[in-house]
Amino acid sequence: KNEVEQSPQNLTAQEGEFITINCSYSVGISALHWLQQHPGGGIVSLFMLSSGKKKHGRLIATINIQEKHSSLHITASHPRDSAVYICAPTEGAQKLVFGQGTRLTINP
Amino acid sequence: GAVVSQHPSRVICKSGTSVKIECRSLDFQATTMFWYRQFPKQSLMLMATSNEGSKATYEQGVEKDKFLINHASLTLSTLTVTSAHPEDSSFYICSARRLAGGWETQYFGPGTRLLVL
Numbered sequence: 001k002n003e004v005e006q007s008p009q010n011l012t013a014q015e016g017e018f019i020t021i022n023c024s025y026s027v028g029i030s031a032l033h034w035l036q037q038h039p040g041g042g043i044v045s046l047f048m049l050s051s052g053k054k055k056h057g058r059l060i061a062t063i064n065i066q067e068k069h070s071s072l073h074i075t076a077s078h079p080r081d082s083a084v085y086i087c088a089p090t091e092g093a094q095k096l097v098f099g100q101g102t103r104l105t106i107n108p
Numbered sequence: 109g110a111v112v113s114q115h116p117s118r119v120i121c122k123s124g125t126s127v128k129i130e131c132r133s134l135d136f137q138a139t140t141m142f143w144y145r146q147f148p149k150q151s152l153m154l155m156a157t158s159n160e161g162s163k164a165t166y167e168q169g170v171e172k173d174k175f176l177i178n179h180a181s182l183t184l185s186t187l188t189v190t191s192a193h194p195e196d197s198s199f200y201i202c203s204a205r206r207l208a209g210g211w212e213t214q215y216f217g218p219g220t221r222l223l224v225l
Contacts, residue, residue, distance in 0.1 A: 031212075033214070035216070040218075041146075041199050041201075041218070041219040041221065042216075042218040042219060043152075043201060043203075043216035043218075043219070044216070045213065045214060045215065045216060048213050048214075086151065086152070095142075095154065095157070096142075096152075096154065096214070098151040098152045098153070099151060100150075100151050101151055
């Protein structure tokens with residue numbers, strides 16, 4: 001069993017839809033990153049959170065430490081949100097463990 | 109915001125040659141940098157943790173003599189792929205750990221795509 005499981009692996013939606021990506025992990029963590037990787041490969045860290053909920057613009061991330069679960073939500077999705085979203089818990093000393101990623105495609 | 113750069117962004121080389129990839133933190137000092145490798149359609153895999161002024165810590169299965177890491181300053185870490193072979197072709201990404209105001213985060217470089225012929 002993978003240490004980090006993301007679902008869905010692939011998601012296609014229409015512009016404007018509300019998007020949810022889920023992440024379950026089995027490792028002990030100090031924090032969890034949500035990363036965005038664009039087709040060219042560049043990676044952007046969207047959130048790092050260790051409890052509760054964070055919001056940046058149309059993006060919302062939540063984490064439940066007891067249940068070892070985190071979600072990333074995108075409101076009013078847009079084609080430019082199309083990317084791979086990666087959940088990455090950190091276990092000690094900032095070592096990240098990466099999920100397989102969720103490939104999101106938003107159609108106009 | 110914090111920026112991490114990598115150079116080169118893309119490199120093609122012949123089998124047997126060595127390739128050096130640089131990772132720089134542009135507006136902050138990074139005592140720790142991380143090197144990752146990503147094969148097509150796979151997730152990132154941590155190769156090694158690079159600490160300024162000391163030897164890098166390599167993950168299991170990563171050959172330290174093949175992937176030489178030097179973190180000579182607080183803003184620069186280099187990864188040298190020695191005697192590269194086609195199976196080393198991959199996307200190499202670095203990240204830099206930043207500690208500010210008691211809060212830690214990582215900033216990722218744009219990656220280096222290596223193709224070994």
